[in-house]
Structure formats: C-alpha cells, structure tokens
Amino acid sequence: MGVQIESRSEVDPAPRGLARLVDPGSIAIIGASDRPGSLGRRTVENLLDHSDFGGDCFLISRSGAQIAGRAAYPSILDVPSAPDVAMLVVPATATLTTLRDCAARGVRYAMVFTSGFGEVSDDGRHIEAEMARIARDSGMRIYGPNSPGLCNQNRRIGMLFSPAWQTDQRTGPIGIVTHGGGVGRAFMQASDRGVGVGLYASTGNEVDITAADFIRHMADADDISVIAASLEGIKDGGELAAAALYAAECGKPVVALKVGRSEAGARAASSHTGSISGAAEVNSAAFREVGVVEVDTLDELIDTAALFARKRPTGREKIAVYSVSGSVCVMAADALADAGLELARFGDATRRQLSEQLPSYAAIDNPVDLTSDVMADPQLSYDSLKTVAADPDVGAVLYPFPCDWGGISGQIAEATVAAQRETDVPVLPIWLSDRLGEGWTTLVDGGMTPMRTIRQASQATKRWVERGRWAVPKDWQPLPTGPARRDPVPREALSEAEAKALLRAAGIAVPEGRVATSAQEAVAIADALGYPVVAKVASRAITHKSDIGGVAVNLTDPHGVAAAFARITAAAMRHAPHVPVDGVLIEQMKVVEHGTEVFVGVHRDAIFGPVMTFGLGGVFIELFKDVARRMLPLTPASARALLAEPRCAAILQGARGAPAADLEALERLLLAVSDFVCARGDEVEELELNPVLVGRAGAGLVALDAVLVKRSRDGEN
Structure with missing residues (x-):
C-alpha cells in the first residue's frame, strides 16, 4: 500500500517561498555515512564540521546506530520532529519511497542529490513526474534531483556534498543560481579574487523548485544585491521572465549566462538537465525585455556580476583609462571603442591638476599614462587616480596592471585601494600578468575584484552601462506559459482567405x-x-x-x-x-504610395510563449535577417521600442530625406496582432504577415499576404 501522504493543508501549512530552505531550523540527512569519501560522509562533514548551523540535525542511516559520533535513525519516519529540510543522499531506486516518507513525516523541503532521472531517459522523466506529483499533493517542496545542493554563505550553512565548500566561503552580496553545479562552484571560487557570494543554489532538473523561485527569493533577500544565473534549460519561460522582472522592480539586476545556444550545446544541455534549450535569439530577446543582462562566458558572468555589486549604473557613464603603460592604455581604448563605450573628456581643472601631479612627459588626456615613474613613487598613483575619478565626466576607470613588479606592485595596489576608498566611481583593476604577486593579493583583500583581461573588463563595463539605460517596463507582465513544451504540437494551416477573414474581423487591414x-x-x-x-x-x-x-x-x-x-x-x-x-x-490589388515592405510575425516559442518578430519584409527578411523580437502581449511602449530596434528603423523614419513611413499605423498594427493572438489563448501557433506595405505618414498600410497556423484540436479549426 505504501505510506499515506497527508495533504500539507491538513498538517503544517508551509509557504511557497524558500526562506526556511535556505535558513532552516532543523535538517535531516538521509543516507548519512561514515564511509570515507562517500557523498553521505561529505554531506555530514559540510553541515556538522564546516557550517555554523545551530539547529537540530537528524542523521538517517539504515546501516549503523551511529554516524559521526551521533545517534542515527533508521528512517525519516522515526525522527522526533519534522525537519524543515531533508537532504536525500540515496540511490535513485530509493528516491520515490524516501520522498513519500518525507512528505508523510511533514518535511517542508526535500533536497534530492541523486542523478539518473530525466537527464538520461524517458523512464527517468516519468519518475520526475511522480516526484512533481508528490510535491503537488503534499505541499512539500522538492529541490532537484541531480543537484549538488545549496549553501547559504552569509549564514555559513552548507547543505551540499562538495569536498571544496570549506575553502569557498567568502561571503558577499551576490546570489548564484545555476543548473550545473560545476559552473556555480567555479563562480564561488572567484572568491580568490575577492568576489563574495551570499547564496548558492544549483537547482538540477527542477521537478518543483526552479531557478525562477530562487530569483524571486533573492530579489526579496536583504543580504543579496545582485543575482547571477547560469541556465542550461528553462522549464517555464513565463515564470522566469516574471521573476526577473520582479527582481528588477526590487532593484536587483540579474546577470545570466544561457548555455546550450548552438545545436550541439542544446543537445548537451538536454542530456545534462533534461530541459529544452530554446532558440538563442528568442532567449536573448526575452532576457533584454525583462532587464536580464546576458553574457557570453563564465568569465563575463563573474566580472559583470562583481561590477554590479560595486555600484549601480545610470547608463550615462563615460570611461577613463589609466595605467603605467602607454601601450596598454591604447589596448584598453581600442577595446572600449569595440564595445561601443565612450571615453570621458577631462575638464581643464583635471588636466591642470594631472600636469602638476605627473611627470612632464606623462599623458594627461584620457587615456592617462602614469609612466614608469610610479615605480619610484607609488604616491603618484594615489594622487592622480583620485584626480581622474573626480572628473565630472568620468563614470568608471579601467586600470590595467601590465605585469607584476613584486613589492612595488604591492605598493601601487595599496595606493589604488586607498584611492578607491575616497570615491564612489568604480576603479576596475585589470591584472594582465600570469604571476599573481603581492599587488594582486592587495587588490583582492582591498575589495577591488581585479579582472584578468582587457576585453573581459570592457565587455563587463559595456553590459553594466547598457543595463543602466534600461527601465522597468510599465503596465506590462509576461504571459504565463506553463512548462516548456517537449513534444511537437499538432498544427493546421488555414488558407490565406480564411486567415485574412479572421484578421479583417479583428480590425487588421487586409485586401x-x-x-x-x-x-x-x-x-x-x-x-x-x-x-x-x-x-x-x-x-x-x-x-x-x-x-x-x-x-x-x-x-x-x-x-x-x-x-x-x-x-x-x-x-x-x-x-x-x-x-x-x-x-x-x-x-x-492594393497600391500604397511610397510603400515600404515590412514583416510582422508571431510564433509560439516552446519556452517563452508567443513572440513577435518585426523587420524588413518581402525577400529582405531572409536576405538580411534584420529583425527585432518582443514577448507578447505588447504595450504601446513596447510596440514603439520594437519598431525602433532593427537597423531598418532608419528607413521607416525617413533616411536621407525620404518620406517617413506611417509609424502610427504600424504601431496600431503591431498592437492589433498582439491582441489577436493573446485573445485566442494557446490556439495560434504561427502568424505571418509578409509583406505588409506601409505608406508614408498618414497613408496607412495593408497586409498583402497572411499565413496563420493554428493548434489542431481533434481535427477542428
């Protein structure tokens, strides 16, 4: 018969939030062990030896009466009180039975470390579906499976089996949520250059608790100011987008690395976490819309999150370059130009002060070359760096250190740290040498979080400045999408006449x-x-x-x-x-005077739901692929932003003296198409208007061709 699971609503109501998961009052380790090197032993050591956890800890083991010198219980059903969290270090074959026992005992959160489920087979996906049912029916939240655990760094609580956690405990304001444990661990080990992490969660296959849940939790957490995410697959695009938007409203930027963007990468992500990767272009468009700062590499994820932790941008920042090497200054200026960033223009007062502080042969315009005189007088760095940072046009300072000079580098670094303490303008040291000497250590200990390459620093700065220009959209929320679709949906195309009849009834101009x-x-x-x-x-x-x-x-x-x-x-x-x-x-045959052909399309993405694409129409959509995308529903503001984003916007606005297109009519069309699709729920799979012929301002437009593909419902339209 198995264990009867009581409804959580009938027992001890637990909030859907994660507060008692990340900061529990009591914990059980199911599968605790004394066997050296085992996951059960490491989990016990991390909690009992390397944590500051002061609550009740229940060790569960079928094999012995004592673990780590403590009495062990044969089952979770035998513990004297229901723990907040149960960590399951059990074989895959025992997972469902153990989860049912946890639910019956009233456990609030069950963490499943075990692998071998949806990431490897259809049978594993069926088991995950049963895990989700247990969570749904009992109210017990399930974290994992296929997860290495989580750790609350700021409270020094390690609920994980990593053998390295005891050395990765630099606290800080950055929260990390990942699908892959190794990526999260690599981020945490950036602590060796001063990056401080407050909370780390690796959510695995996400049968219940998702990355979106952790983003929401971190958005509300007083000790977290920046959220870093590494995502292999997205279970529910609408929920993730809503969570990121909520974080933005709370003033918490989300920096994300989406892996699995190529076809090969998507296959690897599926085999790793059992998730759908989604089209890279749609992922990126959705991220931009909700203020997620997307990065391309793990290094960028670390550097960009660390920069946001230092200061929030306004979007108006111009950059100063400052170094002891002229050639390195030029390299940095080139990298900033490639990133589309603008160098600050020093005022007369700044140049005059620098000329008094530096040798006569130093470069005192931006970039600033201190010259090698700084090796004889490290005080030059302190004085002139403060002067540069104080210039009204400077929003950040890139400071490449070309090499290590031992103790001298240490003195220059001390001057840099001292100067940073006297300004809120971020000074970004870039340590270019493979030799991590005294200067490196001084910068790290001084909270400067040095970066490793000029390109990485310029890219992080670009992401930082661009996010400062973004504003939380008003009166808009992403549509709920539900779990990402894995299997193809039956589809049925309407004829052009049928499609146009529906569009005409919705107020969309067709012949x-x-x-x-x-x-x-x-x-x-x-x-x-x-x-x-x-x-x-x-x-x-x-x-x-x-x-x-x-x-x-x-x-x-x-x-x-x-x-x-x-x-x-x-x-x-x-x-x-x-x-x-x-x-x-x-x-x-509709002829619009001075008409420009554009493309308006909607397709239902498997992860983010209906997404609108806009760009040049006719044959140009295939030739140039000059398009922009937005999630539905559109608002007037997002429709205008969609029209302005692609390069062809210049043509529509009247490039080189040509008449401007009827942008007001085009905006009305985009909103009408959005309303048409959203009013039909999940019925519309694809809608394509190509070409739409747009006349000059006031002349209107007409959709000359239309393709409408609907979800087939038992053979009906």
Whole structure:
C-alpha cells in the first residue's frame, strides 16, 4: 500500500517561498555515512564540521546506530520532529519511497542529490513526474534531483556534498543560481579574487523548485544585491521572465549566462538537465525585455556580476583609462571603442591638476599614462587616480596592471585601494600578468575584484552601462506559459482567405477578396471589387504560392482574370496534385504610395510563449535577417521600442530625406496582432504577415499576404 501522504493543508501549512530552505531550523540527512569519501560522509562533514548551523540535525542511516559520533535513525519516519529540510543522499531506486516518507513525516523541503532521472531517459522523466506529483499533493517542496545542493554563505550553512565548500566561503552580496553545479562552484571560487557570494543554489532538473523561485527569493533577500544565473534549460519561460522582472522592480539586476545556444550545446544541455534549450535569439530577446543582462562566458558572468555589486549604473557613464603603460592604455581604448563605450573628456581643472601631479612627459588626456615613474613613487598613483575619478565626466576607470613588479606592485595596489576608498566611481583593476604577486593579493583583500583581461573588463563595463539605460517596463507582465513544451504540437494551416477573414474581423487591414471556383466566378468577383486585382491559389497546403506559379498580379480586365485562373489551377495540379485546392483567391490589388515592405510575425516559442518578430519584409527578411523580437502581449511602449530596434528603423523614419513611413499605423498594427493572438489563448501557433506595405505618414498600410497556423484540436479549426 505504501505510506499515506497527508495533504500539507491538513498538517503544517508551509509557504511557497524558500526562506526556511535556505535558513532552516532543523535538517535531516538521509543516507548519512561514515564511509570515507562517500557523498553521505561529505554531506555530514559540510553541515556538522564546516557550517555554523545551530539547529537540530537528524542523521538517517539504515546501516549503523551511529554516524559521526551521533545517534542515527533508521528512517525519516522515526525522527522526533519534522525537519524543515531533508537532504536525500540515496540511490535513485530509493528516491520515490524516501520522498513519500518525507512528505508523510511533514518535511517542508526535500533536497534530492541523486542523478539518473530525466537527464538520461524517458523512464527517468516519468519518475520526475511522480516526484512533481508528490510535491503537488503534499505541499512539500522538492529541490532537484541531480543537484549538488545549496549553501547559504552569509549564514555559513552548507547543505551540499562538495569536498571544496570549506575553502569557498567568502561571503558577499551576490546570489548564484545555476543548473550545473560545476559552473556555480567555479563562480564561488572567484572568491580568490575577492568576489563574495551570499547564496548558492544549483537547482538540477527542477521537478518543483526552479531557478525562477530562487530569483524571486533573492530579489526579496536583504543580504543579496545582485543575482547571477547560469541556465542550461528553462522549464517555464513565463515564470522566469516574471521573476526577473520582479527582481528588477526590487532593484536587483540579474546577470545570466544561457548555455546550450548552438545545436550541439542544446543537445548537451538536454542530456545534462533534461530541459529544452530554446532558440538563442528568442532567449536573448526575452532576457533584454525583462532587464536580464546576458553574457557570453563564465568569465563575463563573474566580472559583470562583481561590477554590479560595486555600484549601480545610470547608463550615462563615460570611461577613463589609466595605467603605467602607454601601450596598454591604447589596448584598453581600442577595446572600449569595440564595445561601443565612450571615453570621458577631462575638464581643464583635471588636466591642470594631472600636469602638476605627473611627470612632464606623462599623458594627461584620457587615456592617462602614469609612466614608469610610479615605480619610484607609488604616491603618484594615489594622487592622480583620485584626480581622474573626480572628473565630472568620468563614470568608471579601467586600470590595467601590465605585469607584476613584486613589492612595488604591492605598493601601487595599496595606493589604488586607498584611492578607491575616497570615491564612489568604480576603479576596475585589470591584472594582465600570469604571476599573481603581492599587488594582486592587495587588490583582492582591498575589495577591488581585479579582472584578468582587457576585453573581459570592457565587455563587463559595456553590459553594466547598457543595463543602466534600461527601465522597468510599465503596465506590462509576461504571459504565463506553463512548462516548456517537449513534444511537437499538432498544427493546421488555414488558407490565406480564411486567415485574412479572421484578421479583417479583428480590425487588421487586409485586401478585400473572395475565393472563386471557376473562371466565370473569378471574373464576377473581379468586376465587383474593381480592377486591378490579384489572383492567388487558395489552399491550406500551399503556403509559398509564388514558388509554384500560383500568383498573378496587376490583372486589369476580365480576359486577364480568366486566363490567370486557368494558369494558377493548372500550376497547382502540376506541382501539388495530391493536396486539396479551394479555388483561386481574387483580391483588390492594393497600391500604397511610397510603400515600404515590412514583416510582422508571431510564433509560439516552446519556452517563452508567443513572440513577435518585426523587420524588413518581402525577400529582405531572409536576405538580411534584420529583425527585432518582443514577448507578447505588447504595450504601446513596447510596440514603439520594437519598431525602433532593427537597423531598418532608419528607413521607416525617413533616411536621407525620404518620406517617413506611417509609424502610427504600424504601431496600431503591431498592437492589433498582439491582441489577436493573446485573445485566442494557446490556439495560434504561427502568424505571418509578409509583406505588409506601409505608406508614408498618414497613408496607412495593408497586409498583402497572411499565413496563420493554428493548434489542431481533434481535427477542428
């Protein structure tokens, strides 16, 4: 029969939050061991020997009466009181039974370290589904599986099996949430250059508790000011986006590394965490929209998060370059230019003061070259660095250290640390030498978190400045999406005539037209609409009509319409003899003066739900791929931002004296399409308007072609 699981609502209501997970009053270790080198032994040592945990600790072991000199219980059901957290260090085959026992005993949070589930097989995914059911039915939150645990650095509580945790305990304001334990551990070991971490969580396969849950928790945590995330797969895109937006509203920037962006990387991410990786372009667009600072490498993740921990940007920062080497100054200036950052322009007072402080042959315009005289007088660094940081145009200072000079480097570093204490302008030391000498140690101990390459520093600074320009969107929340789709959804394309009828009813401008089943009917429709007209094959199965000769344009008389009907039906029979054809769509041929062709499309992303794409239309969408994306629903502000983002925005705004396009009509179209899709729930899988012909300001627009693909529901539309 198994153990009866009581509903949490009938026992001890636990909040959905994570406060008692990261700072529990009592903990049980199920699978505790005295065997040297075992995960059970390391978990016990981390909690009892290397933590400052003062609550009750229950050790559970079937193999012995004592573990680590403490009495052990044979089962979680035998402990005297329900613990807040149970850490499961048990074989995969025992996991479900142990979780049921934990739920029956009233455990609030169960942490599953074990691997071998959804990341390896379909059977493993079925087991994970049962874990999720246990969490849902009992109210017990489940962390993992396939997780190395978590640690609350600021409270010095280690709930993990890492053999390195006792050496990775520099506290600080950065919270880390990762899917891969190794990435999180690498971030924590940046403590060797002064990066302080307050909370580390590696959520594994996320049957219940997700990275989004931890982002929300960290957004509310008083001791966390920056959130760093390394994501292999995203279980629920809408929830992640909402959590990141909530963090932004709380003033907590989220810096994220999304791995699995290539096809090969996506396969690796799936095998590692059993998650869907998602299209890289959509991930990036979604991140930008909710203020997530996306980075490309682990080094950038560390450097950028550390920079945000030092100061919040305004977006107006200009950069000063300052060093003891002229060539290194030039390298830094080049890197900043490549990153699109602007060098500060010193005021007269700054230049005058630098000329008094530095040798006559020093460079006192930005970049500043101290010259090697600083080796004889390290005080030069203190005085002149303060002067540079005090200039009103300077928002940050890049300070490359080209090499290690032993004790002299230590003295220069001491002067740098002292100068930083007297200004809130971030001074970013860049240690270029592989020799980590006294200067390096002084910078680390002084809280300067030195970076390792000029490019990394310039990229981190770029991300920092750009995030300062971003503003939390008003009156917008991402749509709830639910769990990411793993399997293909049955799809059914409508004919162009059917799609346009739905769009026309929604107030979207499309040409008037009807489907003809004979040449005579085609002529009658054309006569009623007025010439010129366009003729197109009408079939749900033929979307690229021009490829098979299924389109005729600028038909100006009945003879031309009848001949076009015959050509199009013959072409359809020749190229697609086995697909149903409804007839030929006869439409008004809309001509918009000074028209520009644009593309407006929506597709339902497996992770983030409906996403709109906008860019140049016609053949240019394939040729240039100059597009921008936004999650739905759009607001007027996000619609305007979408129109302004791609490079073709300059054309629409009237480049080189050309008339500006009707941007107001285009904005109304984007909002109407967003409303059309959102009003239909999850019905619309894909909608493409291409081309949309946009006239000059005030002239309006018309969607000349439309493709609408809907989710098939038991054969119905």
